[in-house]
Amino acid sequence: MPIFALVDCNNFYVSCEKLFRPDLKHTPVVVLSNNDGCVVARSKEAKALGIKMGVPVFKIRHEIERHGIVTFSSNYAFYADMSQRVMSILEELAPRVEVYSIDEAFLDLTGVEACTSLEGFGQLVKTTVGQWTGVQVCVGIAPTKTLAKLANHGAKSYPATGGVVDLTAKERQRKLMALLPVNEVWGIGGKLKVRLELMGIKTALDLADADPAMIRKRFSVVVEKTVRELNGISCLNLEEAAPTKQEIVCSRSFGERIQDFRVMREAISEYTSRGAEKLRGENRLAKRITVFIRTSPFNQQELQYSNAATLEMITPTDDTTSLVKTAHRGLQSIWKDGYRFAKGGILLSDFYDPKGYQPDLLDDSPDRAKNEKLMQTLDQINHSGLGKVFIAAQGIQKGWSMKRDFLSPAYTTRWSDVPRVK
DNA sequence: TCTGGGGTCCTAGGACCC
DNA sequence: TCTGGGGTCCTAGGACCC
Numbered sequence: 001m002p003i004f005a006l007v008d009c010n011n012f013y014v015s016c017e018k019l020f021r022p023d024l025k026h027t028p029v030v031v032l033s034n035n036d037g038c039v040v041a042r043s044k045e046a047k048a049l050g051i052k053m054g055v056p057v058f059k060i061r062h063e064i065e066r067h068g069i070v071t072f073s074s075n076y077a078f079y080a081d082m083s084q085r086v087m088s089i090l091e092e093l094a095p096r097v098e099v100y101s102i103d104e105a106f107l108d109l110t111g112v113e114a115c116t117s118l119e120g121f122g123q124l125v126k127t128t129v130g131q132w133t134g135v136q137v138c139v140g141i142a143p144t145k146t147l148a149k150l151a152n153h154g155a156k157s158y159p160a161t162g163g164v165v166d167l168t169a170k171e172r173q174r175k176l177m178a179l180l181p182v183n184e185v186w187g188i189g190g191k192l193k194v195r196l197e198l199m200g201i202k203t204a205l206d207l208a209d210a211d212p213a214m215i216r217k218r219f220s221v222v223v224e225k226t227v228r229e230l231n232g233i234s235c236l237n238l239e240e241a242a243p244t245k246q247e248i249v250c251s252r253s254f255g256e257r258i259q260d261f262r263v264m265r266e267a268i269s270e271y272t273s274r275g276a277e278k279l280r281g282e283n284r285l286a287k288r289i290t291v292f293i294r295t296s297p298f299n300q301q302e303l304q305y306s307n308a309a310t311l312e313m314i315t316p317t318d319d320t321t322s323l324v325k326t327a328h329r330g331l332q333s334i335w336k337d338g339y340r341f342a343k344g345g346i347l348l349s350d351f352y353d354p355k356g357y358q359p360d361l362l363d364d365s366p367d368r369a370k371n372e373k374l375m376q377t378l379d380q381i382n383h384s385g386l387g388k389v390f391i392a393a394q395g396i397q398k399g400w401s402m403k404r405d406f407l408s409p410a411y412t413t414r415w416s417d418v419p420r421v422k
Numbered sequence: 423t424c425t426g427g428g429g430t431c432c433t434a435g436g437a438c439c440c
Numbered sequence: 441t442c443t444g445g446g447g448t449c450c451t452a453g454g455a456c457c458c
Binding site: 428430435 | 446447448451453454458
Binding site: 032033036038220247345 | 424425426427428430433
């Protein structure tokens, strides 16, 4: 029987910010999404004040002032660096690790029991990560990933557990599941919760006791697997190697609404360039690009418009200039004057290996090799810290670029920002 | 006035073929 | 009035995750 552990950092983004701001130790702190739009992480103090996850900042302005809540713009370069430190420790402690997200990892603990108690191992993970990085984690241990997630949830919710829950015993599984609403189960979101509740399935335990065949018929194989996982039958394996990407998205809400075609073209050019850069980083070529724009769905007073265009290139490419040209055609085909656009972006898909694709006989676009050197040079300069080079279509003013009014310094990734001890 | 970004997987349904 | 059936492939859209 396999044993999984889920290690999850507590309030990760906020914890990162607090590491370098000991003065904020007991202060309520929140981290905001891109554009300083919504709350995406909350300190324990902020949670205690009733600040909800995902709430738009403008709705809690009053609370922020009244309670002196400190806000940070999200600083992904910093969080990604801290994440790497945590993950490399986990990789030292456990033989097999799946980095599941920026603040979570699954560990394979099969066989660990022979050497030490599972709970003891969980405590070791927790204290080691805490001492070496300052980041606090909780550990959930169980025979399936879905149960390990629930165990972790238990470890977070009940301080008496000491942040580690071993859920390998069947009775403990059922006891915890009876307490949890069905939408706390990994893979059950708001829509499924409503449909399940109509069938009388209200708790995680109700779902575990449901008939898998019936669930498959009424929902899907995904939910069926969830039911089996809740019963201790492992359906989801540990995925050590990151699977190759199927698509690359670059999209942003604009710092200010866009009403002018030329401005939108700049923004789309910028996202396309970034997408092309990511594509080269993944060592892939894309054959398809989707361009999309939309007004704000939150403002119902306003005229709404949302559209997307998908274009196919003759030959798969990673060349910024030809991708930007294609994106421009796409934008042209969906653009409409008279709207206040709130968001736009591009999606690259239908990927090919640069070494193994079939060139098209009728392709008359310039030889890929010519632009390859140019793209390499572009990436090199942009990664060197010497400055940034970009194509003219991206524009210079960028009034639309995102707001980040409360950004913390790059403590761990930029020499000039490394804190000084006086 | 102001509401994130980047992914995955599955399914239904249309297009197309014989 | 009567208007095949079965298969594959592709895409859009919906659901979920963090």
